[in-house]
Amino acid sequence: MADSVATSSSVDLQAFEFERVLDENPLTVLGTLPSTTQRLPAILRIEKTALASSITPADLSSTKLIENNDIYSWHFGWLKQREDVPDLKINVVFPATEVHIRKYSKQDIILVHETPQLYARIVKPYIDSFPASRTQWVSDILSGASEASKILFSSPAFALLPDMKWDLTTVPALYLVALARDPALRSLRDLRAPHVPLLEAIRAEAHRVVWERWGLERGGVRLYVHYQPSYYRFHVHVVHASQAGLMGMTVGQAHLLDDIISMLSLAPSILEDMTFTYGLGNQHGLYAPLVAAQAEVPFVATAAQDGH
Template structure:
């Protein structure tokens, strides 16, 4: 289905249902609807975001990129204008991501949510979270396996070895350097989240850090320290992966405290873990924000009295 949605005529067949979420800061809107299919229609999620302005050619912004303006107000040295950009094949106005057919899980993920900070002890992980992860069908991460097996996005791979593959994330437009976004995906299906990491994974994690730095230096001239590398918990999918973004990249909720763990810190904690034994991450109580649309929200919220204990003095 996705390959059939690559032109404007196909996009205009989208039947809108409702807005799932919108963010004025990131200029993003997520729509729920459907596209026609041979057997009726397929539920679809369409995420539209403003594309970045061409900072590599700033002189073109006022010379040719802005086609027209309208005065809003002027007061002393201050002037406010509305502006319209000229059509340009080299400068897209928006980036569009489509999930079709979208499942109820996708819809819940992209729906605006209220968040709660929860504490996940090792006991709660074993009782609530691990069974949830174990129940994930393989079809949910087929797209990941296609990347690992070289059946999809092979031409975009930046580094591949037996332990992981490094490539641009779909959130990056592949052009705007300040919004650079890569992902390193572990090859082992047994390595699903932060909880599964052990000292034995240190060579892989160090390689991800080293190769990411090498690739961005060779391809884009970025110096050491120009990358922010982190791991999500809870992740959006349970095949261990590392997010790698430009240090100047802003506006990503997943970089906030309560979900993101810096790769450098993860490596340091594993170095402190005992040899041939469960790592610190297997013994830690992990604290993170969880949205009310997440399937784990209700059971973990109900279990919090077990964690909190008596009220603080």
């Protein structure tokens, strides 16, 4: 009989037993948490929450001078505990599989070129190999079985809600996600010209929601799509335009929704036909086959390399 596993709502973080650090940025640690009859692997992703705008020196419990020079000085500070301002946000994956452990481990990155041929031979079979259970949590959101109270907009085509990365409070750190309902849409590669109305609707509703709820004008948010994505159900990220340095905004991985719409309007099958270049971590399931296949990708030397 399979071991009964505690639900996420009943996870006791005080019972977490540390094993090792998977990554330092953000701090991600592997350990175990108790289930009904045994301890199972658990991943904790620990991040500092954004400082509330209401924080003042009165909220400091103590300070320590680091250095001073003329009119400048540097200090360490410790905040008093405030129930309305948590210090940390902790994301938990429990029970964690070996796939999760690899995903959240620090990785060496290499740039790969994915031609349409390599997509058809290597990437699409990899995507198709994932069981529906891997994205059951997306289906639960779309069906209303999970996070129903967080839905900001819902239609027969997609739903818009806060991403788990956001603390739901700090507007400059705003992070939403639009989830497409069509399960046949797995990634950027599946988009064609007939999907433009869907993409335009996501863009329009995202701008409407952030204006009505948080007063962000058009241009106040950045909408983009990942390739490769972290999960294979098509979704669009919506983040505050002032955010910079997010891990998912790396060149090659993030593709602006506006650009995608423009490309599909000009060439209906361009995302099917083009070669994508992106970084791939050495723990990713596509790393070994795509790296091995790079010799098949034509390399065009520059004029300088040709000696011209």
